[in-house]
Amino acid sequence: MRRTILALAALALLALTVWALLPRPVAVELARIGPRTIDVTIEDEGLAEIREVFVVSAPIAGRLRRIDLQAGDPVVAGQTVVALLGPLAPALLDTRSRAVARAGLAAATAAVELAQAQVAQAEATLAFRITEADRAAALFERGTISRHLLDLAQLERDTAAAALDSARANLAVRDRERDSTAALLNGAAADGSDTCCVELAAPQSGRILRVLTEDDQVVAAGTPLVEIGDPADLRVRVDLLSRDAVRVRPGMAARIAGWGGGDIPATVDRVEPAATTRISALGIDEQRVQVLLRLDGPPQDRQALGHGYRVMAQITLLTVPDALSIPVGALLRDGSDWATFVAQDGRARLRTITLGARNDMAAQVLDGLAPGDLVLLHPSDLIADGTAIAPSAGP
Incomplete structure (x- = not known):
């Protein structure tokens, strides 16, 4: 009896040793193959911008009055005055230029006085010629003088009137010359009350x-003053790599994300x-193509x-509905082919597959798998064809 017990104990110990040395199944994560919609997209950073931005610039050189408008204030095209430009202050005169200006002012003042004297002389002459013409007319009516003498008296009257007009015009010219010289010497009014301004209205x-x-x-002329735009007229500008841009066509759907809303x-x-050459953060030259996106939906x-x-702009290049898809985490390379491990009878079986459309999450399976197959996600280097496996979680 004692020998029987010892034999059974030895057999049990041997069985435990054999069981301990047997390879244990590798815990794996499984996913079930099934149909789903696959969207092939391109994603890159973009910049939101107003389609038409107007820069209001100074049309002439002048003195800009302080702009009271602030960023965000509404403006109306042709009505809202966004800036006022006044004339520049006159240049300062040195001692010599000021002395010359003073002498010019004195000469202009003397010329005005001379012109005033000429006006007075012309007025006196005209008054005398009018009297002579009236006397000649009275004598002619009585038949004392001839018609010729009457015409001569009237001619001298008209000539004196024209001389008076000429003297008055000359006086006006001399007055303006004196004012011009005085303005050069004295400059503009200190408060600028006699100056006018150019009003710059909003173009949009x-x-x-x-x-x-x-x-x-x-x-100076051409100095930018304010920028005006319509915030409702937004678009997005995206710089894509040239190899990605060749697959983009106008009319493709896109989605804007990553802006905080x-x-x-x-x-x-x-x-x-x-395309333009841009240097990446890694110092690599890249050919970038600008793609413009029109925003849809309610403003x-x-x-x-x-x-x-x-x-962040995501452009949809291709949409495949009801595609038999496999997670990209289950894909691996078998030479030049794509392959995956399929869970079959408790073991991992390597299977070569053919792929179609693919994005960052899933790929379309054209051949090699059937709906409902279980595939291994992220297989480790412990997995090989025929390795015993055990699911770590339900599919």
């Missing part, structure tokens, strides 16, 4: 985006035909989105 209705030149100062539907409006859903805001 919308809002002030930026006040580029705000303070009261002298500006909800997703905004969009449509590809234009793909520019020329109230994007009221917080503004000019110059950074966004």
Whole structure:
């Protein structure tokens, strides 16, 4: 009896040793293959911008009055005055120039006095010639003088009247010359009350985006003053790699995200035909193509989105509905082919598959799998064809 017990104990110990040395199934995560819609997209950073931004610039050199408008203020085309430009102050005169100006003013004043004297002389002459013409007319009516003498008297009267007009015009010219010389010497009024301003009205209705030149100062012609745009007229500009841009076509659907609000539907409006060279953060030269997106949906859903805001744009290149799909985490390379491990009878079986459309989450399976198959997600280096497996969680 004792020998029987010892034999059974030895057999039990041997069985435990064999069981301990047997390979244990590898715990794996499984996913079930099934149909789903696959969207092939391109995603990159973009910039929201107003389609038409107007920069109001100074048309002439002058003194800019302080701009009271601020960014965000509404403006109406042709009605809201966004800036006022006054004339420049006269140049300062040095000692020599001032002495010359004073001498010119004195000469102009003397010329005015001379012209006034000439006017007085012309007025006296005209008064005398009028009297002579009236006397000649009375004598002619009595038959004392001839018609010729009457005509001569009237001619001298008319000549004196013309001389008076000429003297008065000369006086007006001399007055203006004196005023011009005095203005050169004295300069403009200190308070600028006698100056007028050029009013710059808003070229388009919308809002002030930026006040580029705000303070009261002298500006040159062409100096930008304010930027005006319509915040409701937004679009998104995306710089895509040229190898991605060749697959984008106008009319493709897109989605705007990553700006702090909800997703905004969009449509590809234009793909520019020329690429530019940009240097990436890693110092690599990249050929970038600008793609313009038109925002869709109600404007109230994007009221917080503004000019110059950074966004993430996702353009849908292809949509495959009801595609037999496999998670990308289950894919691996078998030489030049795509393959995956399929859970079958408690073991992992390597199976070569053919893929179609693919995105970052899933890929379309054209051949090699059937709906309902279980595949291994993220298989480790412990997994090989025929390895015993045990699911770590339900599929």
